[in-house]
Amino acid sequence: MKNIILVGSGNVAAHLGIALQNYNYKIVQVYSRSIENAKKLAQKLNTNFTNDLTQLKTADLIIVSVNDDAISTVLSKLKNTAIVHTSGSIGMDIFEPNFSDFGVFYPLQTFNKDIELTISEIPFCIEGNSKAFEKRLVEIAKNLSSNVITMNSAQRKQLHIAAVFACNFSNQMFSIADDLLVEKDIDFKILLPLIKQTIAKLNTNKPEAVQTGPAKRKDIKMIQEHINLIQQEDIKELYQKISDSIIKTHE
Amino acid sequence: MKNIILVGSGNVAAHLGIALQNYNYKIVQVYSRSIENAKKLAQKLNTNFTNDLTQLKTADLIIVSVNDDAISTVLSKLKNTAIVHTSGSIGMDIFEPNFSDFGVFYPLQTFNKDIELTISEIPFCIEGNSKAFEKRLVEIAKNLSSNVITMNSAQRKQLHIAAVFACNFSNQMFSIADDLLVEKDIDFKILLPLIKQTIAKLNTNKPEAVQTGPAKRKDIKMIQEHINLIQQEDIKELYQKISDSIIKTHE
Numbered sequence: 338m339k340n341i342i343l344v345g346s347g348n349v350a351a352h353l354g355i356a357l358q359n360y361n362y363k364i365v366q367v368y369s370r371s372i373e374n375a376k377k378l379a380q381k382l383n384t385n386f387t388n389d390l391t392q393l394k395t396a397d398l399i400i401v402s403v404n405d406d407a408i409s410t411v412l413s414k415l416k417n418t419a420i421v422h423t424s425g426s427i428g429m430d431i432f433e434p435n436f437s438d439f440g441v442f443y444p445l446q447t448f449n450k451d452i453e454l455t456i457s458e459i460p461f462c463i464e465g466n467s468k469a470f471e472k473r474l475v476e477i478a479k480n481l482s483s484n485v486i487t488m489n490s491a492q493r494k495q496l497h498i499a500a501v502f503a504c505n506f507s508n509q510m511f512s513i514a515d516d517l518l519v520e521k522d523i524d525f526k527i528l529l530p531l532i533k534q535t536i537a538k539l540n541t542n543k544p545e546a547v548q549t550g551p552a553k554r555k556d557i558k559m560i561q562e563h564i565n566l567i568q569q570e571d572i573k574e575l576y577q578k579i580s581d582s583i584i585k586t587h588e
Numbered sequence: 589m590k591n592i593i594l595v596g597s598g599n600v601a602a603h604l605g606i607a608l609q610n611y612n613y614k615i616v617q618v619y620s621r622s623i624e625n626a627k628k629l630a631q632k633l634n635t636n637f638t639n640d641l642t643q644l645k646t647a648d649l650i651i652v653s654v655n656d657d658a659i660s661t662v663l664s665k666l667k668n669t670a671i672v673h674t675s676g677s678i679g680m681d682i683f684e685p686n687f688s689d690f691g692v693f694y695p696l697q698t699f700n701k702d703i704e705l706t707i708s709e710i711p712f713c714i715e716g717n718s719k720a721f722e723k724r725l726v727e728i729a730k731n732l733s734s735n736v737i738t739m740n741s742a743q744r745k746q747l748h749i750a751a752v753f754a755c756n757f758s759n760q761m762f763s764i765a766d767d768l769l770v771e772k773d774i775d776f777k778i779l780l781p782l783i784k785q786t787i788a789k790l791n792t793n794k795p796e797a798v799q800t801g802p803a804k805r806k807d808i809k810m811i812q813e814h815i816n817l818i819q820q821e822d823i824k825e826l827y828q829k830i831s832d833s834i835i836k837t838h839e
Contacts, residue, residue: 405810426810445782447800458781486778495772498814498827499765503779504786505801506830507758512795512837514750521746527711527737528754529790531696534705535755536787539780544763549698550756559656559677563749571833576749578829579757582822586763 342366342393344411345402346374349423349444353400354382356456360480366394390414400442412436421474425497428490429464440465440474443493447504460484462493513572520568545586552583593617593644595662596653597625600674600695604651605633607707611731617645641665649728651693663687672725676748679741680715691716691725694744698755711735713744764823771819796837803834
């Protein structure tokens with residue numbers, strides 16, 4: 338599995354392509370619907386490019402890193418070949434019945450453009466339709482990362498939901514905090530040490546075990562005082578609902 | 589203001605006492621309701637202790653670090669002296685009319701027992717009842733931390749609410765993620781690199797600017813799929829409400 342084709346030219350494809358070449362895999366071709374995007378990534382990787390799925394070269398593996406909604410359209414245009422997608426939320430059934438070696442190669446990360454990340458620390462969640470193919474995928478992933486886990490599609494979907502809570506929803510909590518501080522002319526950066534301390538605790542503790550604050554202490558008086566001070570109705574409601582959730586967790 | 593009395597023997601009092609002695613302040617006495625706790629902290633600080641507020645020595649400053657609910661009782665037993673409390677949620681009016689130099693000396697942190705923290709990175713929020721007294725408090729805080737801000741009680745209360753969102757509520761998001769993963773036999777630690785990446789972005793970006801995920805993309809189909817997969821009613825509701833909040837933020 339040394340020769341790889343990347344289908345897609347977004348953040349995941351770009352990060353994977355660069356990392357794979359660093360580990361002596363050869364990206365033989367980049368496909369993108371947009372010929373400009375295909376060319377741009379291909380130049381970075383010093384390889385060929387196309388915007389025509391019928392013109393793909395022969396390779397040991399095709400990695401499909403396109404939007405979830407576009408995966409099935411892409412697959413319908415491909416010949417039988419060893420193939421993976423990189424989506425956390427799409428199951429294995431999308432490959433059936435047209436492929437004999439297929440799987441999922443899901444890097445659990447938020448890829449923002451222009452924000453550097455260390456691919457070796459990213460967990461890779463791997464699934465193959467056979468033990469043999471899964472083993473080959475795990476080998477590739479282990480070259481890229483020290484954190485490789487095999488999991489089935491049901492586990493991966495649950496992981497994706499958990500990641501929405503842990504990352505997107507926690508980030509929304511930061512965003513609401515920022516809005517509250519802006520109202521009173523305070524810089525959000527004042528919260529960073531506290532946020533970093535909150536995260537540092539997770540290295541050695543379950544989140545439940547290190548919870549603090551009014552809801553943890555069941556300090557109903559302070560919860561009500563905070564809700565009274567909040568101006569926006571939807572933020573009042575979130576304060577109440579999440580406090581209820583903390584109280585329930587610590588019953 | 590070299591001689592300081594600590595009223596209280598909890599985490600905040602202990603951390604402040606040690607840090608102040610490191611910077612050549614002298615803790616002349618520790619008070620706690622519990623004589624054992626007073627003794628324990630006093631021994632750490634190599635100083636005197638008491639459980640009787642009428643037996644306090646003379647000092648340049650008393651730092652009151654007791655539970656919010658206990659502050660007014662403590663204050664009612666003290667003679668007029670330069671004094672501060674360390675609470676984020678209690679205003680300045682609690683000192684009136686019995687004290688002439690009073691203020692707030694609020695370290696913005698979650699102090700868990702047995703978890704180390706670097707006091708020099710903790711933001712200190714300072715308020716004094718006069719410019720002169722505030723200046724003296726700022727001087728003390730600047731010895732302990734590179735991050736000292738003066739703010740009024742309304743700002744401090746808002747900061748406290750923001751900190752509940754940024755720390756307690758984000759931690760609840762991690763806790764819910766943990767529960768979801770436990771259901772499917774997946775270790776929460778798999779999410780740590782993703783969480784750390786989410787936080788790292790905040791060093792140089794507003795949280796709103798680095799949001800990702802289904803709600804940010806207004807991917808209503810995936811939001812509904814996730815809600816259908818979640819088992820608990822209250823967690824379904826939180827998923828919906830926080831997704832709504834993200835969608836509203838990014839309208």
